[in-house]
Amino acid sequence: MKISEHMLASHTRFRTPYYMIKGKSAGPTVIMTAGVHGNEIASIRAAEQWLNKFRQKELTITRGTLLLVPIFNQAAYKQRVRGKPDLNRTFPKSAGAAAEHPLSRDLFGLAEKLLPDWYIDLHEANGLSSVNPKRLGQTLITNTGSKAIPAVKRIISKMNSGISEPTRHFTVRLKHKEGTGRTAASRLLHAKAVTVETCWSxxxxxxxxxxxxxVHYLLEEAGLIDVIQYNRLKSKANRKR
Ligand SMILES: [Zn+2]
Structure with missing residues (x-):
């Protein structure tokens, strides 16, 4: 496994590091972003933890490539605000249309070159979707007709089987929202695109x-990490206890 650091929007004040994490053998490509909104802290922390797991070789990518952006909107993160403009409205809205911000332009340019199999965007939202279906907290969002739907349903059932409090259960949401990274990747690049939303209360x-x-289940579904690795890690942790 090889990890290299690069910059998005490197010649602008928006410069943001991203990481290319490559497995030993060729395989699928996954783009994963967190911190598109600067106040969605759990998604940023989870992305940082995953980067550290790879750096410390706690887990390795067996095959394929992960492009990881742990904090997409650095300025918004510093202030713990959503960010203006909302970067999740700046991705290309139709084929041939331009992205409306240096960060989304750079990232989507990379996506057009890499043609990722998966595009994962980590967020947080209000409310509990199993209590109020209008809320986005505790959802996995993908687009209508997306090839990701079966995998998303499998992941939700695995997650919910481990969550004893039913109000915290995850639900699937099918949504088309122009300007989001997910919809652009799904519609324009035909990636399996998923937005993850935890409830920030x-x-x-x-x-x-x-x-x-x-993230673990998504990387497994994408084929980047082996299921067996995680089981080994779990039994190692159990032995330590
Ligand atoms: Zn968000």
């Missing part, structure tokens, strides 16, 4: 745990 450690587990 839950305790931070719980939200980070949910985000991290979902």
């Amino acid at each position: 839950l305790p931070l450690t719980t939200r980070i745990h949910y985000q991290s587990r979902i």
